Amino acid sequence: MTKQSSIRMCAASILAGLSLILTGCFITPGKFSSELVLSSDESFSFTYEGEIFFLGLSSLAQMGAAAEEFEPDECYDDETYETRECTEAELARQRADWDAGAEARAEEAKRKAEQMSAMLGGIDPNDPQATEELRQLLLRHEGWDRVEDKGNGGFDVSYSVTGKITHDFLFPVIEGVPGTNPFVQMIIRDGKVVRINAPGFATDSGDNPMTGMMGGLAGLAAMGGGENAAMAENMPDIPQLDGTFSIVTKGDLKIRANNTDEGAQPTPTGEVLRWEISPRTKDAPTALIAFGQ
Structure with a gap:
């Protein structure tokens, strides 16, 4: 097999995978700052400030279609x-x-279009009003205080919510959109223990396959020139992972485990765990925290 043949097969394989991801309406963070605060009275607050990106509404959808x-x-x-x-x-x-x-x-193609619409809560991604419909859908949800269209499937958002730790928590959750890939999960265990995972804030997470896909497309330029280089150069401007995620404890909470680089840092009211997130972040942030122990 020649080098050009290998390049063509590689491109076809990557774009075919891209098409599969698009049918899942994949959502990814961009630049952001996020914080989860846990208090000894078993209350919590969560904030997310920054970019989110819906691949199904981006020009990547056209690239996926071009593979056919x-x-x-x-x-x-x-x-x-x-x-x-x-x-x-x-x-x-x-x-x-x-x-x-x-x-x-x-x-x-018809089946994929119907899948995409279902994954967008019934919104047709080919409709010129799809982006505004999705923006309005997010604003109808509690916590979404700001949703601004940045173009090409990107939004600048401000999300904040408070509550009691009586149930699991997931962000983002969008009405009518099944199986949204989670940025942050808080799972309640027996014995007043919570497990916090942030699979959306890592590049090697099974919930975030897009980073590897984009790297593969960009790598085609290094394999050969011509249309392969042009394809890589014409990649849409997709937000890159760039942000911070913090877990703050207040009161007599015990951090049993975490995978930060420096561990828990003391604060006047408790402790804080902090992760710097970038395209080089391989492991999803995770922590295990107990109440009143």
């Missing part, structure tokens, strides 16, 4: 197995085979 356009296969010499220029007859046969699958591809 006709692209002729390479032709090979029967004796040397090296690539050669395809004849007109060979190209015509390839095109005929592609055209024969047009109906099946149209059905698949």
